[in-house]
Amino acid sequence: MTDKIVIAELTKGTINPSTAELVAAAQAMGGNVTVVVPCTDASMANQVASYDGVSKVIAVKSDVFAGNDSSGWASALDGAMPQGTVLFLATSRSKDVASRLASRRGLSVVQDVVSIEGNNLTSPIYSGKANQTVTVNGDAVVSVRANVFSGVGSGSSNDVSVVDASGDVKTAVQEIMQRASARLDVSEANIIISGGRGMGSPANFTHLEAVADTIGAAVGASRAAVDTWEEIPHSMQVGQTGKTVNPNLYIAVGISGAIQHLAGMRSSKYIVAINKDADAPIFQHADYGIVATWEETLPVFQDALSNLLG
Amino acid sequence: MNRFSLADTIEMSTIVVLVKQVPDTNAKIAVQGGRVDLSTVKMEMSPYDGFAIETALRHKEATGGTVTALTVGAAGTEKILKDAKAMGVDNIVRVWDDAWSELDSNALQSVLKESIESLGAHAVYCGKSAADTGAGSTGPGLAERLGWANASNIINAEFGDAVTVSMPVEAGVAKISVPLPAVISCDKGDFKPRKANVKGIMMAKKAKVELLTANAPASSVVVAHHSMPAAKPAGKTYEGGSSASEVVQLLRDEANVL
Structure with a gap:
């Protein structure tokens, strides 16, 4: 039973509540669960320190997490976290980082998981016209869809360790054109x-x-x-x-x-x-x-x- | 003063575009004996790959060089290479080994890395995801293996010593400078895929597919089975617009979503 590492999802600089769903998904796969919080300020990890069913919380602090360079994210995370099967939330950015982290570790990546039975992971294929169940042997990097698992509760007080990390940023933002309307995507x-x-x-x-x-x-x-x-x-x-x-x-x-x-x-x-x-x-x-x-x-x-x- | 000609000092860009064959996105999918049955489904190039080809061709038109379309697949996948050729790519390459069946992402990306390196590519374009798995892992995963920069889901690009891409980020759309070599994955954006003309189609018919092979590590992720999504129970249907108020009430009381 390999250890499971949940990467907390950041949305507009705060912890996305679906991170609690990722912990539940990790428990469904079995093994000890470590939550890794990519952050620019370690106090952000306090939000997940109360999650139930978690054995360890690691706040990985790096400037790269303020930006969008997936190479920077993956390299900073890779150096700061243990081996094991890694779970991300299946958002556009996190799927990107998941792919890069898998490559760094020579692992395969299974995206958009909606159901877990031990080592058997199910994802929609053909945009949901059918489902595909794969069997994972050994460690893998997995992204899990939001709104599928019920999140774990809170009330625990887990220790938080802080790791300073630096990332290998390859691209440079020239400008950001703010979204014209405040309308949701x-x-x-x-x-x-x-x-x-x-x-x-x-x-x-x-x-x-x-x-x-x-x-x-x-x-x-x-x-x-x-x-x-x-x-x-x-x-x-x-x-x-x-x-x-x-x-x-x-x-x-x-x-x-x-x-x-x-x-x-x-x-x-x-x-x-x-x-x-x-x-x-x-x-x-x-x-x-x-x-x-x-x-x-x-x-x-x-x-x-x-x-x-x- | 050095006496090289300018042509010797400027390296022409070798641009590779990755394409994948998938079932027609308008087709119904059936599962037989725990596996998707594609025997009666028309196969086509994954729709986002058309945007990748268009972006690659524009890159070549801006800086010079060659565009090579590459797929990993058995002989039956050559039609999409011919389609790419008809759009205007210079070379078409199929990578395969008959010992392969299903390659997991680690195996596939290892094969792609080796192939890209043997072609001496400076820029690789691909669709943002393939219409079969929709995973979107190949672009960023391949970039990491090559140690290259990458940008995902781009909707516009300008070409120079670096490629300046527009891509959606949390706050809006970012203009990002991506140094070469790089892997760039393309969304449906400002560049509409060009239609093949008659000359292109004639040239594609005669074009030769170059075959490559590579080393694939054993797959650790294997497909266990396919299944159909659970059918929804039949819903309630109402006639006439005035029923909308009743539906709103049910959304609150029965569905609990308002």
């Missing part, structure tokens, strides 16, 4: 409302944005919408050639439900579909389907949400 939202070609025009996406603002949702789009309208950027695209998402609630408006799109959102906990075509494939995957035009549905939907949440 679909990959980090708990609720997503997406529009398809049935919205009729890109201007009509403002109706989706209004609902999104009421419930704190991100706005997504189908590939058909992105391909048809220049104004709808690819960063909004949900599907096999866009982003794979698993929010608590996914609202599909004017989306027929092409296989491509279904692949990217079918693992959402609850799905609402609004479409005027009763035969649209999306209804077969919806928990709640509304057969109607978006023009007659969204105002009612919006009012009901405002009444409920306002």
